[in-house]
Amino acid sequence: MTRPVRSPLIPIRPELTPELLAWAQRAESVLDRELPPANQMPERLHQAMRYSVLGGGKRLRALLAYAAGRCFAAPPECADASAAALEIIHAYSLIHDDLPAMDNDDLRRGKPTCHIAFGEAMAILAGDALQALAFEVLTSDTQSRADAGTRIKMLRTLAQACGAHGMAGGQAFDLDAVGQRLSHSELERMHAYKTGALIRAAVLLGTLGAGRVDATELDRMGAVGARIGLAFQIRDDILDIEGDTEVIGKRQGADIARDKPTYPSIIGMEASRALAQSLRDETISLLAGHGTAAESLRDLAHYAVDRRS
Amino acid sequence: MTRPVRSPLIPIRPELTPELLAWAQRAESVLDRELPPANQMPERLHQAMRYSVLGGGKRLRALLAYAAGRCFAAPPECADASAAALEIIHAYSLIHDDLPAMDNDDLRRGKPTCHIAFGEAMAILAGDALQALAFEVLTSDTQSRADAGTRIKMLRTLAQACGAHGMAGGQAFDLDAVGQRLSHSELERMHAYKTGALIRAAVLLGTLGAGRVDATELDRMGAVGARIGLAFQIRDDILDIEGDTEVIGKRQGADIARDKPTYPSIIGMEASRALAQSLRDETISLLAGHGTAAESLRDLAHYAVDRRS
Numbered sequence: 001m002t003r004p005v006r007s008p009l010i011p012i013r014p015e016l017t018p019e020l021l022a023w024a025q026r027a028e029s030v031l032d033r034e035l036p037p038a039n040q041m042p043e044r045l046h047q048a049m050r051y052s053v054l055g056g057g058k059r060l061r062a063l064l065a066y067a068a069g070r071c072f073a074a075p076p077e078c079a080d081a082s083a084a085a086l087e088i089i090h091a092y093s094l095i096h097d098d099l100p101a102m103d104n105d106d107l108r109r110g111k112p113t114c115h116i117a118f119g120e121a122m123a124i125l126a127g128d129a130l131q132a133l134a135f136e137v138l139t140s141d142t143q144s145r146a147d148a149g150t151r152i153k154m155l156r157t158l159a160q161a162c163g164a165h166g167m168a169g170g171q172a173f174d175l176d177a178v179g180q181r182l183s184h185s186e187l188e189r190m191h192a193y194k195t196g197a198l199i200r201a202a203v204l205l206g207t208l209g210a211g212r213v214d215a216t217e218l219d220r221m222g223a224v225g226a227r228i229g230l231a232f233q234i235r236d237d238i239l240d241i242e243g244d245t246e247v248i249g250k251r252q253g254a255d256i257a258r259d260k261p262t263y264p265s266i267i268g269m270e271a272s273r274a275l276a277q278s279l280r281d282e283t284i285s286l287l288a289g290h291g292t293a294a295e296s297l298r299d300l301a302h303y304a305v306d307r308r309s
Numbered sequence: 310m311t312r313p314v315r316s317p318l319i320p321i322r323p324e325l326t327p328e329l330l331a332w333a334q335r336a337e338s339v340l341d342r343e344l345p346p347a348n349q350m351p352e353r354l355h356q357a358m359r360y361s362v363l364g365g366g367k368r369l370r371a372l373l374a375y376a377a378g379r380c381f382a383a384p385p386e387c388a389d390a391s392a393a394a395l396e397i398i399h400a401y402s403l404i405h406d407d408l409p410a411m412d413n414d415d416l417r418r419g420k421p422t423c424h425i426a427f428g429e430a431m432a433i434l435a436g437d438a439l440q441a442l443a444f445e446v447l448t449s450d451t452q453s454r455a456d457a458g459t460r461i462k463m464l465r466t467l468a469q470a471c472g473a474h475g476m477a478g479g480q481a482f483d484l485d486a487v488g489q490r491l492s493h494s495e496l497e498r499m500h501a502y503k504t505g506a507l508i509r510a511a512v513l514l515g516t517l518g519a520g521r522v523d524a525t526e527l528d529r530m531g532a533v534g535a536r537i538g539l540a541f542q543i544r545d546d547i548l549d550i551e552g553d554t555e556v557i558g559k560r561q562g563a564d565i566a567r568d569k570p571t572y573p574s575i576i577g578m579e580a581s582r583a584l585a586q587s588l589r590d591e592t593i594s595l596l597a598g599h600g601t602a603a604e605s606l607r608d609l610a611h612y613a614v615d616r617r618s
Contacts, residue, residue: 036473041498042478042481044481093437099433102433121410128471128477129472131441132440132473132477133472135468136465136468136469139461147457149457152457152460155464158444162440164358166441168354168434168437169354172431176351176353189350
């Protein structure tokens with residue numbers, strides 16, 4: 001496994017390490033297999049689901065699951081179902097976030113959003129069906145090293161990360177926050193729910209799928225996931241200001257245009273950068289005990305902070 | 310347990326047997342406990358979730374789970390988590406079905422629909438959070454007699470009933486069917502997905518939660534659930550024509566107004582009634598081996614066909 005030369009700000013794909021690239025390709029093929037065929041009834045629904053999940057996206061959540069499993073010497077197949085479930089949940093959340101009643105976005109991953117391509121009703125249903133599919137995929141996992149009790153824990157971890165005290169709750173905070181001046185701790189909670197919960201779940205699912213991991217180690221990996229998640233979201237806020245629409249694949253300035261509170265607007269740009277970097281450094285410290293097995297997870301922590309899209 | 314005098318067409322609540330009434334009240338209190346508190350952040354989301362789940366609804370899916378468990382001598386606590394999960398899923402599906410982009414309904418269970426009361430964005434999120442909560446509740450079940458492997462099967466059964474080959478798929482069929490002339494078998498498939506899958510899942514979850522049930526018995530209970538589900542939907546189609554808005558709690562004639570294919574429009578009113586009755590009779594035959602333990606499940610099969618709302 002060669003470590004690539006990394007500039008401070010890099011788009012992920014060209015500089016993906018061979019290990020990360022192999023996992024991203026692996027996730028794509030697992031997703032292709034798990035999604036219902038486009039030529040099978042109800043066809044338009046299946047097409048909308050495939051359109052939104054396949055052929056785009058950073059696959060960060062899948063990569064985190066594979067990378068977390070790797071810390072505990074698990075082969076990638078142990079995280080296949082988790083990786084697919086996480087990316088399916090993420091895709092569903094983007095479909096619903098983009099809806100006219102929500103963020104009303106017409107561009108996502110550089111192509112028309114699901115409701116532009118398939119209509120609003122079908123987009124709502126595609127999101128709903130994808131959420132169910134994520135749980136179905138995880139219940140059908142036969143390759144992880146987790147015993148049945150641990151698999152139920154994985155399902156609970158995913159469900160909690162999606163619900164009112166996770167992603168959906170974060171979106172509700174976000175709705176209510178438009179035009180508000182949040183405190184730093186309120187903003188942190190909003191981001192922990194909105195983006196952090198699923199990224200933390202990705203690290204936990206990868207860890208749990210690796211087999212017997214003690215409670216201390218699991219807590220530590222939860223802390224790693226929470227830090228990567230927050231760093232990722234701070235970077236998102238920064239890119240909303242500094243990014244280029246063509247590179248980030250969605251409208252630059254969208255958060256500012258909607259008067260949404262962001263890290264740069266609340267603590268300032270330089271403090272935002274410094275915070276993201278310190279979260280990355282804490283992550284790397286937390287992973288110190290894993291040596292080279294944690295190399296890809298460290299790479300992803302760097303990526304969360306340095307990414308350009 | 311006294312069996313009530315039953316007229317051919319009855320509203321359920323006044324004539325609920327003591328056993329069914331006790332289960333309906335039990336489901337209500339489990340739901341109240343499982344839903345997040347209205348005064349806890351994010352408050353509006355929690356309020357929208359509670360508004361849509363509590364204080365209304367027939368609780369048919371919960372009752373089916375309890376009644377199925379009763380066939381195998383399971384005490385009601387074995388089906389508490391399943392009952393709550395099923396009703397939460399059902400409530401989420403109603404919120405999304407009622408959205409402006411979908412059926413655009415303003416009245417549900419005799420009160421304003423969720424998006425009228427809380428706004429469209431919050432209604433989308435409440436539905437999303439409820440779907441996640443249903444799975445979370447089922448992963449947190451500690452009272453059923455199911456072992457961990459069976460609990461995963463219960464989660465898979467629920468996920469499949471919600472997804473592209475279940476409820477969400479049925480809604481997609483429904484969208485694409487507006488203004489179409491479906492064949493009887495196409496209509497049956499649409500209804501099997503849209504309503505039948507979750508009702509069948511209710512019977513299966515109640516059965517699986519009762520502990521060790523052999524595959525033949527499980528298949529039989531699946532057949533019971535499928536028949537009750539289809540009979541229930543045929544009755545729904547009939548009530549859309551014959552029902553009274555005040556009694557059914559939603560707009561009478563809504564399907565006709567939208568030019569949706571229904572059983573009466575495809576096979577005629579009398580054939581629809583006869584089909585529902587024959588599905589009920591088949592259900593009762595399938596349950597013959599359970600004697601008095603199946604009394605409530607038989608009552609529910611009658612209810613599916615005779616209900617007035």
